[in-house]
Amino acid sequence: MEHGEAAVFLRNQIVPQRSQLGRELKKKIRDRSAKVGVVGLGYVGLPLAVEMARKGYQVTGIDLMREKVDAVNSGMSYVLDVPSETLLSFVSANKIRATQSLAAVEKLDTLNICVPTPLRKNKDPDLSYVIAAVEAIRNHIRPGQLIVLESTTYPGTTREIVLPILEESGLKVGHDFFLAYSPERVDPGNQKYTTHNIPKVVGGVTARCTEVAVLLYEQFVESVIAVSSTDSAEMVKLLENTFRSVNIALANEMALTCHSLGINVWEVINAAKTKPFGFMPFYPGPGLGGHCIPIDPYYLTWKARMNGCEPRLIELAGHINSQMPAFTVRLIADALNEKGKTLKGSRILGLGVSYKRDTNDVRESPALQILEGLHGKGASIYFSDPYVSSINIKENTIKSIDLTAETLRSMDCVVILTDHSSVDYALVAKFSRLIVDTRNALQGYSRSDVVVL
Template identity: 50%
Template sequence: MEILEKIKNRSAKVGVIGLGYVGLPLAVLQAKTGYHVFGVDEVEAKVEMVNKGHNYILDVVDHELREVVEQKRLEATTDFAVLRQCDIILICVPTPLTRNKEPDISAIVKVLGHLADHSHPNMLVVLESTTYPGTTEEVILPALTAKGLTVGKDLFVAFSPERVDPGNASFKTHNTFKLVGGVTETCGEVAKTFYEQSIVKIFPLSSPRVAEMAKVFENVFRSVNIALVNELTLLCDRMNINVYEVIDAAATKNFGFMPFYPGPGVGGHCIPLDPYYLAWKSKEYDVHTRFIELAGEINENMPYFVMSKLQRILNQRGKCLKGSTILVLGVTYKADIEDPRESPATKVMELLQNEGANLQYSDPYTPSLILKGQEYKSQQVNAELLQGSACTLILTAHSAFDYQLIVDHAPVVFDTRNGTRQVKHHRDRIVLLST
C-alpha cells in the first residue's frame, strides 16, 4: 500500500492543523521523527514565531523546535492550500463549549471545509481534538467522502485523542499510550503504523467511537472525583475538619483508594468541558447523565464558595470585601505552567471585581491579565505588597512562591491549594478551604 510505504520510509508529508498546546508539540515530534511537517494555523503570530524557531509552548523544548525549523523539516503557514501536498493530516483544533454549555465543534467543521478543497486519494486524516463519541463517523467521514473517496481504500480516517498533560515532565506525547481507533480495520492499521514511528506505546481500538468515549471518560473520571472531594470539603468546612488531613489519612490504605484534592474549581481545556460533551450526546440516546452533570455543578460552584469564605475571613477581622485589597497568587489553571485556559482563578477574580475589591495579583507565568476590559499586571511578591493587602489569596500554588515569606508578612493567607503545607512559622495566619 502506497501510504504505508511512505509512512515507513518517512517520505510522507504531514500536515498538523492547529499549533497550540497539542499541535505544536506533535508537529515538532513528527519533524524529529523525520517527516516533513507543515504546521497550519490561522493565527499569524504563531506562524511567524514557529518559522523563526521561537517557542511559545512550555512542553516544547526550545532547541528541538529551532533545530527542526533550521533543518526545514517544520514549516508553518496560514495557507491551507499546503494540505494538497500532505499525505497525513492531524487535526488539533480547539473544541470549547458554547455559552449554553453545548459542544462547539465549529473549528473542526471549518477545517473540514478546507479539507474538502484540498483532499486527495491515499490520504490519512486523524482527528486528535477531544469531542463527543460519534464525531469522527458522523461529522468527519461524510465531509471527506463527499468527493467520491472510499474509506478504507483510498481514504483512511481515524480518531486518536491527544493526551497532553501540560507541565508533566515524566509523560510527554512520545511515551504516553496512544489510543487509535480507525473507521475500518485498514484505517486503524494505517494510523497505527504512522504513530508507531514516533510514539512508544500504541493501543489499537475497534472503532473511533471507542477511542472518543475513552477520552471523555478519562476526564469525566477526574471531574467526578474532584467534585466528590470538593463536596467533602464543604462538609469538612462546616465541621471544622482539615480535609487535607482526611485525604492523607485515607490515602494510607494500600488498596481501593486514589487521592484527589480540592481547590477553587477545575481548569484546563479538558476537565471543565468534556463532561458536558458526553452529557450533551447522551440525550440523543435518552440517557440522562445526572451524576456527571452534578459533578460539573459542584466544581463550578467552588469559586462562589471561595468568595463566601473570603468574605467571612474579612468579616472576622472587621473588614468588608468592598474596597479591601486582595492579593491573588497564581492565575494559571494549575501549578508551574503558563496555561490560563478555563482557570478557576479567573472566575474568582471576576467575582472579586464585581464585589468592588481592589485586585492585585502575582504569577510568574502570566505577566499581564485582562478581566472585563481592565488590565492587571503581575506584581513582585515582597513584604510591602503582602503587608498592604487585607488578604493574600492563593489560587494556584506555583513552586516559585516563597510560602514562608508570604505567611511571615501577610495579615492573613487564604490558601485554597494547600501550598503552605510546609510552612513552619505563623501557621495561625493561614486559613485553608476547610478550617
C-alpha cells in the same frame, strides 16, 4: 467543493491502484519520507509537531492565526512545554514549517487535526472549528492520505460528521484515504509524561484505517493501543476526563462538608491515601479550569441525552465544581471578617492565575472568576503569576506584580489560587498578613493561621 469538481479532480490525478495506496503510505511512514501535517498549532498541536520532527519527519503546521505561524517559523515557542531552542533547531533544519494556507494539505501524506472543541453558551458542543478544518481539508484532499482527528469530542463525531464531509470529495474511506480518531492526552506542565511516553489510543473508521494510523503513532509514541472503532476511541477520552470531573467534585464536596464540620480536608485526604488499595486521591480546589475537564463531560452528556440517557451524576459533578469559585470568594470574605475587615476596600492578591500548576494557560481559569467576584464586591485586586503577564477582568487589563516582601505586606489578604512550583512560599508565609490557601501549598510552612479550603 461540489461533487462534479471532485470527479474532475480525481480524473486529473494519476491515482495509484487503490490497494497500493495503503502500502505506499505505510512505506513512507516507516522510512520517514511521509510529509506529515498538523492542523491547529496550540497546546496540543505544537508539541505533536515537535515530536514528529524529532523522529525525522518533515512537518507542516497549519494554523489560521498569523501570530502563531510567524512565531513557529521564527522558532519562538508560545507553549511552555516546548522550549524555543528545541523549536528553533527543527525550524532551522527545515524539519518544521508553519503556514496559514490549508492548500498545503495537498502535499501532505498525513494530517492530525488538533483544533479547539469548546462549548456554546448553552453548554452544547461547538464543532464549528472541526467542521471548518475538515471542510478545508476536503477541498485539498488527495488519494493516499491519512487524516486523524485528535480534538476531544463526543462519540460519533468522526463517523457522523467528519467522514461524510471528506467523502464529498468523491474519495472512499478505507480505499482512497484513511480516517481515524486518536484522543490527545497531553498534560501541560507534566515533566514526566509528554507526547512520546503517553500511551496513544487509536480507532479507525475501517480496519485498514486503524492499521495505518497505529503505524504512524508507533513511530513517535512508545505505546499505541488500537480499539475497534472511532466511537470507542472518542468515548475513551470522555471517560478519562469525566472520571476526573466526578472525582474532583467528590473532593470538593468533601471540602465543603469538612469546612462545615471544622475538619481539615487535606489532612483527611492525605491520611486516606495511605490505604494501599481501593483509594485514589483527588484534591479540592477553587474550581475547574482549562480546555478539558470543565468542558468535555458536557460533550458526553449532550450525546447521552440525544440518545435518551439522563447522565445525572456527570451533570451534578459539573454543578458542584462550578460552585467552587463562589465558595472561595465567601471564604475570603469570612477570613477578612474574622480580622475585622470588609471585602469592600480590601487589597487582595491572587497568587497564581493559570488554571493549573506550572502552565500559562488561563482558559476557563477559576482564578479569573474569583478575582472578578472580589472586584464586583468592591475589593482592589492584584495578581502575581510567574507564567502569566496580564489578565483581563471586566474589560480592565491587570498586570502581574512581583512577589516581594513589600508587596505581600501591602495586601490585606493573599489568596493562593494556583500552586506553581517556582513560587517562594516561605516568603509568602513570612510576610503575608492574611492567607487563604485553596491548594494546601503552605502545608509544612510554619504558620498556623492560614485559612485552607
